Amino acid sequence: MSRLVMKFGGTSVADIDRIRNVARHVKREVDAGHEVAVVVSAMAGKTNELVGWCREASPLHDAREYDAVVASGEQVTAGLLAIVLQGMGVTARSWQGWQLPILTSNAHGSARILDINGDEIVKRFKDRQEVAVIAGFQGIHKDTGRLTTLGRGGSDTSAVAIAAAIRADRCDIYTDVDGVYTTDPRVVPKAHRLDKVAFEEMLELASLGAKVLQVRSVELGMVHKVKIFVRSSFEKPEDIDPHGNPPGTLICDEEDIVEQQVVTGIAFSKDEAQISIRNVQDKPGVAAAIFGPLAEANVNVDMIVQNVSADGKKTDLTFTVPAADYQRSMDVIDKAKSEIGFDRVDGATDVAKVSVIGIGMRSHAGVASQAFQALAERNINIRAITTSEIKFSVLIDAAYTELAVRTLHSLYGLDKA
């Protein structure tokens, strides 16, 4: 017998038929003797409808009222799933964030979970074999008693936090894909599903656009050592292998992965813009003078490359921003020109970032240089490079994205046999 958290997103609960499908997944685990807590999102489209009303009501809306409005979506799904489960003979009840309670910070709209009381859920596992159906995405502020929400994708975080609170053996995230792939299979048909990914790798993959899981849920899993299993809500009984293992990707501690690959996956992002500031004064405080105003303007700066200046006086500084923020960023830099002190600023919006991720890189030299070599052979020009312990990224012309990703995918032996 295991204790499981099962999380289902908006498309998995889009209507009553799909909720019935979710209930069948839950019943399967209950019938297998497991203790189950389910975390659900709002029915697909509902959150957008609610957010749309808030915007229509006032462009500058009170985040506390926004939270009260949008949290209703998950409340509805939780109640409906409880009803369907009961109809199938499974003992179940719904829980809203304030009922457990799930206590959060007061950062309305993007609150952080502070504490979850899982005692009552565990008690009911023991006393009544009752399935807990919990509204994801929401909580209650510990002091004011007002509803809070965790931000887009927050139900993933709810699920992992609840798994930690009830000391679950695993947190199953049911999505519309059957796991995490070495790269986007639409770009590289030879991409294959990873059986296991380390938390650190998943953090890099997710924030680079793999879009399977909310980044914070992975952070939380890492801290609390909650095994997260990404699997498909369209999974059928015949998909399970003879050993009883369903298809999916386990996100776990590095030490739980016996055969660590050097490179785990290739991520890429095309919605990038490059900004290069030429002949900046190479003196203390200049980075702050550039990135301070950008942060104030809410621009999310990603890669930053600054080389050591040849003469110790002037240098070039390159960074990337989301393509949508390009013009705004250029305006911000222009306004701050006298404060920063530079000759001119160049930019390009037709650029892409390609990243290679793998924990094995830490103990293998020359991983990046292989990539530079391979890209050069394909005549792909590298505009900028950044590296970290378990990944490196290159900025290239967007037109070469697919070619670069396929080249690197083959290079590191990730192509499906």
Next chain:
Amino acid sequence: MSRLVMKFGGTSVADIDRIRNVARHVKREVDAGHEVAVVVSAMAGKTNELVGWCREASPLHDAREYDAVVASGEQVTAGLLAIVLQGMGVTARSWQGWQLPILTSNAHGSARILDINGDEIVKRFKDRQEVAVIAGFQGIHKDTGRLTTLGRGGSDTSAVAIAAAIRADRCDIYTDVDGVYTTDPRVVPKAHRLDKVAFEEMLELASLGAKVLQVRSVELGMVHKVKIFVRSSFEKPEDIDPHGNPPGTLICDEEDIVEQQVVTGIAFSKDEAQISIRNVQDKPGVAAAIFGPLAEANVNVDMIVQNVSADGKKTDLTFTVPAADYQRSMDVIDKAKSEIGFDRVDGATDVAKVSVIGIGMRSHAGVASQAFQALAERNINIRAITTSEIKFSVLIDAAYTELAVRTLHSLYGLDKA
């Protein structure tokens, strides 16, 4: 300065434009210096959508889960109205039933309000001139902490109960009509709006189909002496008379009505069916043998007429049920035939009930006999008669309903000048 509760129903908050209109009504009262609590229903259609999902999820759904699902509709409206009010510069916050809290019984789906804590609302009136926007229709069970709902039209009851809790000077119910009329103006164009109606009269009018207010809200108003003012949400500034009085009907204590009319209004209902049981044994327990099984079958029996038997042995017994329950009622009676003991049972579904209501009847003799005379002159046959202290009802052929109502409306001097 007064303290007001303002209640708006589903059609008044059907979309953001209408919610903006509601906010203008609220702002008008706030600008006039009043302390205001607003009670809102779900946006028109939303409750039906939520109820539909519950039914689709399972025909026999857990009422506690049903309540968690449907209560979300009012939560959304409350948040949206608070946002719109803030956008107009009015200090406001939303309250859900569990936040105040509004404590109820555990009769999920039709819970009764047990207690409301209005202290925080009143404190905020004083400290911040803050408008309280309260989700109607919902509460929380005092022991289990689960959401409850009050049944259809429950927001009226929420509003009156909150008015009692905060000792409001008046509870304004905004509807799509501008008050309570002497009868349905679609049937009698000469019907006119009543300025004042006594609680007792309104109870008879409402339960007989005036459909302006939930019956329980009137009962509650009567017990707690909350003045209820029915007015239109489409009311415009130019509708207010030179003395500052808006159009509408005040439902109040009998003693607040100086010039009491003998007859206040004529109510009618066409969805009636008549069942007559012939030659029933006239002995103790026979009424229980008939109405027990009907109550168990959830049939709402209305008029009951039993005459004194001529021979002391057998009598006829007539009663009415909603037309929709006619066939089911006949089946129930048929099944219990041996237990009841009767010769045969007749029925008719093409009947209507017309009722004449007025507190003044108590001190005026001959009010009913005038009606019988007038109906006879029109050749309208009376099938059955029941009377109470402040009303009498006649059962007639449905085809004569309009004629009967118009005749009685004129008879008692209710026609508009």
